[in-house]
Amino acid sequence: MTILTDRPQHRTERPAPPRAWVIGVDTHTDTHDAVLIDALGAVVAQTRIQSTPTGYAQLQSWAQQLLPAGQRLFFAIEGTRSHGHGLTRYLQTAGHRVIEAVKPATARRRRTGKSDVLDATHAARAALATDRHGEPRADGNREALRILLVTRRHDTDMRTATINLFKSLLLGAGHLRETLRGLSTARQIRTVLALSHDPSDDLEAQLRLQALHRAATTTRDLDQAITANEKHLRALVNQMCPGLQDLPGVGPVTAATLLTTWSHHGRIHNEAAFAALGGISPLPASSGRVTRHRLNRGGDRALNAAIHTIVTTRRRMNHTPTSDYITRRTTQGLTSKEILRCLKRYTSRQLYRFLNTNTATTT
Numbered sequence: 293m294t295i296l297t298d299r300p301q302h303r304t305e306r307p308a309p310p311r312a313w314v315i316g317v318d319t320h321t322d323t324h325d326a327v328l329i330d331a332l333g334a335v336v337a338q339t340r341i342q343s344t345p346t347g348y349a350q351l352q353s354w355a356q357q358l359l360p361a362g363q364r365l366f367f368a369i370e371g372t373r374s375h376g377h378g379l380t381r382y383l384q385t386a387g388h389r390v391i392e393a394v395k396p397a398t399a400r401r402r403r404t405g406k407s408d409v410l411d412a413t414h415a416a417r418a419a420l421a422t423d424r425h426g427e428p429r430a431d432g433n434r435e436a437l438r439i440l441l442v443t444r445r446h447d448t449d450m451r452t453a454t455i456n457l458f459k460s461l462l463l464g465a466g467h468l469r470e471t472l473r474g475l476s477t478a479r480q481i482r483t484v485l486a487l488s489h490d491p492s493d494d495l496e497a498q499l500r501l502q503a504l505h506r507a508a509t510t511t512r513d514l515d516q517a518i519t520a521n522e523k524h525l526r527a528l529v530n531q532m533c534p535g536l537q538d539l540p541g542v543g544p545v546t547a548a549t550l551l552t553t554w555s556h557h558g559r560i561h562n563e564a565a566f567a568a569l570g571g572i573s574p575l576p577a578s579s580g581r582v583t584r585h586r587l588n589r590g591g592d593r594a595l596n597a598a599i600h601t602i603v604t605t606r607r608r609m610n611h612t613p614t615s616d617y618i619t620r621r622t623t624q625g626l627t628s629k630e631i632l633r634c635l636k637r638y639t640s641r642q643l644y645r646f647l648n649t650n651t652a653t654t655t
Contacts, residue, residue, distance in 0.1 A: 312364035315355055316393060316416025318408045319343070319369060319376035325408040326351055328358055329416045338409055343375065348382040368393040368419035370411065372428040380428050390428055394418045429555040433532050437548045440528070444521045444545070451514040458484075458507040461500055468501075481508040533651045539643075540614075541605035549598040554647045563644040570595035572636045587633055596636075599643070603635045 311331035318325045324343055328336045337358055341347035359365055366389035369376040383390050393415035429435075455477060462469050462480070468487075472480045484504050493501070525544040529537055529551065536547045553569065560566045567573040571591025577584050606614040614635065621631045 311420070312366055313359060314416040314420050315351075315365065315367045316412040316414065316419065317351075317367060317369045317376065317379065318411040318415065319371045319374075319379065320408070321375055323347075324351070324376070324379060325412045326354075327409060327412040327416055328355065329413070329420065331420070333417050333420055335413060338412070340408075343378060345378075345382065348379050351379070352383070352386060352388075365389075366391065366419070368415045369428075370395065370415055381431070384428075391419055392428055429552070429559065433528060434552060434555055437525070437528055437532070438552045440521055440525050441545070441548050441552060444518060444525075447514050447517050447521065451511060451518070454507050454510045454514065458504060458511065461504050461507065465500060465504070466497075468504075481511055484508040485512065533647060535650055536646065539602075539646065540609065540611045541602040542643075543601075543605075546598040546601050549594055550643055550647065551651070553592055553595045554644070554651070557648065557651070557653060560644070563641045566644040567637055567640040570599060570640060572596060572599060572633075572640045574633060574637065585633075587629070599636050599639055600632075602643075603632065603639050606635075606639075 313328065313330050313336070316327050316329070320343070322343055323340055324347065325338070325340050327338045330336055337354075339351070339354055341351045355365060367383055368391050369380055369383075370393040371377075372380045372390065372392050380390050458477075458481070462472060465472075472483060475483065484501075485508050487501065487505070489498065489501065522544055525548050526537065529544055529547045532551055533547070536542060536550070537544060542550075554560060554566070560569060564573065568588075569592055571588040571593065573588055574585035575588050577586040603614070607618070617635065617638075618631055621634065626634070
């Protein structure tokens, strides 16, 4: 029997390009462990280097000596934004391809054990097993934004703790507590800062006033730092992605969070991956005759919180498209949680497209 087909009977198949070798690196404060595997996942060699420029050069030389001529190579590094930051910058400057290594799951570690060499081997094999690799986040303005966000979070947390201390000290302040009762926190702080030391007070009163004055001074300084931080955030976000803060519900902090997570063109390949990165993509939770989805509790929680804030702000400000969507989906029988999940998903799609369209190629 002759089988008819539109394909030519004799076709020369184009050979697939050889798969790259991978060096997995488990990073620590003082040392890095590296494991070289071939295209089939077999361990070729391993080494340990110091986390210094000299050690980075030794790793590069070690790899060049072991790599066959013409063979492609890339690095899978754990902690590209922490302990592996220096090595990542060094290798990228030297022209090597570097990706973010996937950390092994806890369950897998229980089965196979835990060591620096095993972690480096897992990083290399996990990178070899997939075609989708996470690129390290960009430096430059993106890193400047991250620094501003980290310091702002630290300052706001410290301010909250300092105000809690200030309020607890006021509870035993006697006459001073009655004087400050009913005033706003800002006015209480200004009043305490204007008080002078009274030598006739007993030791307890003197120490309490000193502690109150120190807490008030710290709070004032933190307020000034947070205000200056927000100005820097606004200016840098406008420079990197003009118009982002003009979107409904998007402020300087949420905009900076979006930009630091998105990082640069090409890091996140589509809007679905952006939603999954933020733990916003719905997860199937069906069983038997019940077909449903649930919220994703994983992903980047800072990105998830930023998009949640944007959606909540749009609901509070009576953003017309958001209000119309809530009304329509409510009449369809969806619960408030289901509507919130849908709104966050649609918002993440809009934000990803805006970032891809309006962010400068080099930031």
